[in-house]
Amino acid sequence: MAPFELPLGDGTVSVDLPDCEVTVAEPAGGEAVDVRAAAERAVDSPLGPALTELVDPDDTIAIVVTDVTRATPDDVLVDVLLEELQQVGVFREQVSVVVGLGLHRPMTDAELEEMLGDRADLAENHDPDDTVDVGEVDGATVELNRTVAQADRVLSTGMVEPHQYAGFSGGGKTVAIGAGGEPIIRYTHGPEMLSRDGVRLGSIEENPFREAVDEAGDLCGLDFCLNVTHGPAGILDVAAGEPRLVVRELADSATEALSVEVADRYDAVVAGVGAPKDANLYQATRAATYVVLGATNPLREGGRVVVPAALPEGAGEGTGEQRFYEWLSGAESAESLYKEMREGYEPGAQRAFVVARALRDHDVYVTNSEAPDVVDECLLHARASVEDAVESGSDVLVVPDALNTLLV
Template sequence: MDFPLGTGTVAVDLSDREVTVATPTGGEAVDVREAATTAVANPHGSPLSARVDPDATVAIVVTDVTRATPDDVLLDVLLDELQRIGVAREQVSVILGLGLHRPMTDGEIEDALGEHADLAENHDPDATVEAGTVEGCPIELNETVAAVDTVLATGMVEPHQYAGFSGGAKTVVIGAGGESQIRYSHGPEMLGRDGVRLGRIENNPFREFVDEAGDVVGLDFSLNVTHGPAGIMGASAGDPRAVVADLAGTAREALSVEVSEKYDAVVAGVGAPKDANLYQATRAATYVALGANNPLREGGRLVVPAALPEGAGEGTGEQRFYEWLSTADSAAELYEEMAQGYEPGAQRAFVVARVLREYDLWVTNSQHPAVVEDCLMHAAETVEDAIEPGSSVLVVPDALNTLLV
């Protein structure tokens, strides 16, 4: 069978193991431009024309290279609608919602935004202003976004470890925010609250915090999509909360797979863009082990084929992730230490440590096996090398877009 690896695949032979494959139904793909145009014309809440004055300055926050969002098409649809309303292109700024990830290169921006790349600027988390507070936490906002009259956002509504599903206000609050709200929302106290988990948006404290912060920063209108194995499965626009709820429903129906047994090993596929670095690729393992239904037996192992051309990752958050894991003596000690607090961006190390306390994590086929070994994980050349013959194996070809229930 083939597993995603980078932008391609790698062939894996598990014929001497007992294999079960968890493949969601996947839904049906839609034409992105058509679906986005229809969504903007029929939004949740009032139309864009009622929210934007023709003389207004507008900021559109888009996703970064870690999300497989068709931002070129979504941005084109939004700019067309703004032009129809009377908003000139010169009145619009586009901010790349990096959060604490590394800046995108000029080439990546051109690939992501096409003819609209000239409008874009990388978000700088050190160049923010305070927009208000939520739960006593200062909400910091990108200076360009804070200065405009109207704030719009694109986004990908996909399963998310903390928010349940990403998208909605998260693109602006985290992507174009400062360390303050990232520290608070991704800290051990928040991540330990009941309801903060993969696939859940109702009664999820993380999701509620992000949504309230979206009100504070003045997010006026979202245009989001959701995707699965078939491709982009739908688009939704308008009020951010309603957009997320709408597309989360589509995603749940398409991505859920029932699992009733426990397995010796789970192979979790990830592929590009998430396997660019170890920080992102470990999502595949934590989504499996910390989801609604953990399919691993006690002492089982997780196996993630990942290219890792960037090693641990190049952004502030990725480097903090690497520093915590690479200097730790054990997962148990690391988890206990991080439970006392950590810097924004390091939360992925905390979540990974939580999993590593119970399971071995093997990363295969990577360009940086030494980085993997530095981080309390195991490196192997192939998936076959990481799984003992005779093992019972659950294969999840697209772990980031599969909900095990």
């Protein structure tokens, strides 16, 4: 096979595996939409009550948006919501935009400016230590960002994309987790939840994780969301309205566009990530776990996953990322780490638990990174290039966009 390109940071890297049998997993991909036009249509024809029916002119509004780890066109989505709010006499001085960080690092002023443009002055980073108790889900306390809790109406943007635990992200998860406190993150991302039947990539039906974050979203008062889904072509679909209905519609769109049937088994899977997800190891390891722990594991026994990732932030700078690093870097083996973490861990460390689960059966190689020492410290293998990580004569499956491909 001729050399091929894979995403790396904001660019690409050329890969040549002349001695290997290479198959490329290319989902149908769908067709890109004009985001603004599609968002305006979605808000005009929502799933459930219209935004203009939910809001009064004197209401204060909190819009929870995704952070830098999601490629959501928040500038356009927030703009469309603000324009719709103006139709009922709600203006920008009544609106706060809260960045749903969860336990990720705060966004910088420059990042907020790039993400939101001239709406950046409305934005504040979520502080998980400044929250209000709004109820319980299955005995777990749901805490909510104070600004969001004090608003009369809560809206959100979001990305409905394949998610290791929720099946698909978006909807109530953006608010309940992104603008929530540690207790609900600890519960939903703990070993007991993540070991339950139905908690898996690409499925929202009878998924206990999805059900928990939806219930938490209700307690947070999420009234209306404007979400998108994306694929290789770009943004594929937009939906607005009642959060559960929005997630269901966009999950259907994503499944149709992103599924690839796997008929064979391979010695190696080369899984592409690219920006923003390859900024740090915490996010980039999603590529490996999506491959190994998805609906169909395409690897033979002893097969490996190879992930080219830039990693300019190393393991990651947020609380969750640092907990992830501490668990992995302090472990002697994947098996011992998995057993230890089954007894419990802090919120944010769940990615280490899931990585350990995958590593029990398959090695993971991270290539082309700026942080090879961090990779090697975390039970993974650093290599300078993809070619260095794939053995000659291997049967190789290339998944150019691993986070937006469902192997079925």
